[in-house]
Amino acid sequence: MVDEMFDVVVVGSCFVDLICYVPYFPKFKETVKGNKFQLDFGGKAANQCIMAQKLGAKTTMIAKIGNDQFGQDTMQNFTKFGVNVDFISVTDKAETGLTSIAVNNAGEPAFISMAGANRHLIIEDIMAAETVIKSCPVMVCDKGIPLKIAAAALKYGKSLDCRTLFNPSPKLEFVPDDVYVNTDVLVLNKEEGESLTSIAACDFEGVKNVILELHKRGTSHVVLTLGSEGAISSEMNLEHKIPLMTHTRASTVEAVDTTGAGDALTGALAFYLSCYPQLSFSEMVSRAVHIASITVTAHGVQSSYPTRDQIDDWLFDANSRTFKELGLELLHNEVIEDKDVEKCEQSSVL
Numbered sequence: 001m002v003d004e005m006f007d008v009v010v011v012g013s014c015f016v017d018l019i020c021y022v023p024y025f026p027k028f029k030e031t032v033k034g035n036k037f038q039l040d041f042g043g044k045a046a047n048q049c050i051m052a053q054k055l056g057a058k059t060t061m062i063a064k065i066g067n068d069q070f071g072q073d074t075m076q077n078f079t080k081f082g083v084n085v086d087f088i089s090v091t092d093k094a095e096t097g098l099t100s101i102a103v104n105n106a107g108e109p110a111f112i113s114m115a116g117a118n119r120h121l122i123i124e125d126i127m128a129a130e131t132v133i134k135s136c137p138v139m140v141c142d143k144g145i146p147l148k149i150a151a152a153a154l155k156y157g158k159s160l161d162c163r164t165l166f167n168p169s170p171k172l173e174f175v176p177d178d179v180y181v182n183t184d185v186l187v188l189n190k191e192e193g194e195s196l197t198s199i200a201a202c203d204f205e206g207v208k209n210v211i212l213e214l215h216k217r218g219t220s221h222v223v224l225t226l227g228s229e230g231a232i233s234s235e236m237n238l239e240h241k242i243p244l245m246t247h248t249r250a251s252t253v254e255a256v257d258t259t260g261a262g263d264a265l266t267g268a269l270a271f272y273l274s275c276y277p278q279l280s281f282s283e284m285v286s287r288a289v290h291i292a293s294i295t296v297t298a299h300g301v302q303s304s305y306p307t308r309d310q311i312d313d314w315l316f317d318a319n320s321r322t323f324k325e326l327g328l329e330l331l332h333n334e335v336i337e338d339k340d341v342e343k344c345e346q347s348s349v350l
Contacts, residue, residue, distance in 0.1 A: 006084065007057040007274040009136040009162070011126055011153045012045025013118045013144025014063045014088070015097035016070045017301055019259070023105050040301045041077045042099055043118070044142040044169060047260050050302045051267025053081050057275055060084040060132050064121040066096035071117070087129040091120045097144070107255040107296060121145045123152045133160050138274040140165045140266065143172065154182040163273055167266050171195045180218035185273070187223040187266045207232060208245065215243055223269065223285055225262055233285035246282040251293035260301035265292035276318055287315050
């Protein structure tokens with residue numbers, strides 16, 4: 001399979017998710033009765049890969065799993081969806097990554113995560129996939145692996161002419177300068193943006209300043225997700241040296257489980273970057289936000305991700321659409337009211 005051409009290569013974490021649905025999160029020493037249990041497959045990079053694959057991209061996953069039953073199950077899950085697993089390697093040094101997730105009645109998750117084998121991915125594992133990476137227009141990388149390996153992967157992807165997409169989650173307070181320079185598209189939520197820049201994003205001016213600071217550090221495209229309020233996409237205008245920011249509002253849905261919605265957005269965006277490069281960046285983000293909104297209406301993580309035949313045909317229309325049709329707003333003069341930002345703080349949809 002390594003001689004084939006691929007659309008997206010994803011480097012990063014694989015986890016098995018043990019999900020328990022509870023009415024509320026337990027207090028210290030409290031036992032709460034769960035009302036539903038589900039075993040699913042996760043890891044931010046794995047989720048992003050599966051989302052892109054389900055939408056129609058040909059994907060390759062580069063990852064490390066343990067020599068155990070969960071590792072075998074993870075491999076079978078990728079194979080079931082058609083993901084190329086030639087570069088998922090097995091280690092005897094640690095178990096397959098595992099996450100225990102509690103989801104409350106509001107659909108909000110809480111996590112206990114054990115990285116396990118994900119910590120043992122090395123740059124040689126990534127370089128072994130050189131032929132595949134060269135064939136891919138887009139490389140996606142997450143922070144579920146050691147940061148120095150993620151940084152090396154992004155640099156290697158850029159050297160092979162990939163368009164690189166990085167999701168620095170879970171929250172970091174520091175990312176090396178070269179990561180920004182080697183990242184074409186940075187996708188992160190508001191809290192992660194605040195942590196990286198030390199700028200409060202409690203109103204539009206703060207949100208704008210977070211994005212401007214990330215651009216200043218070397219990233220040309222930024223997607224800042226705002227939970228139930230959607231996302232802001234920003235791209236540098238090279239002619240005027242100022243960013244064009246666009247706010248895409250999320251679809252109004254009844255959320256039952258927001259776990260993995262941000263990963264769905266990232267995976268969908270990778271799909272559009274690779275398979276629909278003729279679309280504007282803001283339109284790609286808008287469509288990705290729409291797809292991510294769908295995922296919160298079902299329980300589970302990857303199991304909640306829709307396939308191409310389960311969503312609207314217009315999402316695969318290569319023709320450009322208008323801002324009005326897509327619900328986009330140019331943010332030259334728009335001010336996000338404080339109450340809207342407060343909503344973002346309370347939501348973890350994206």
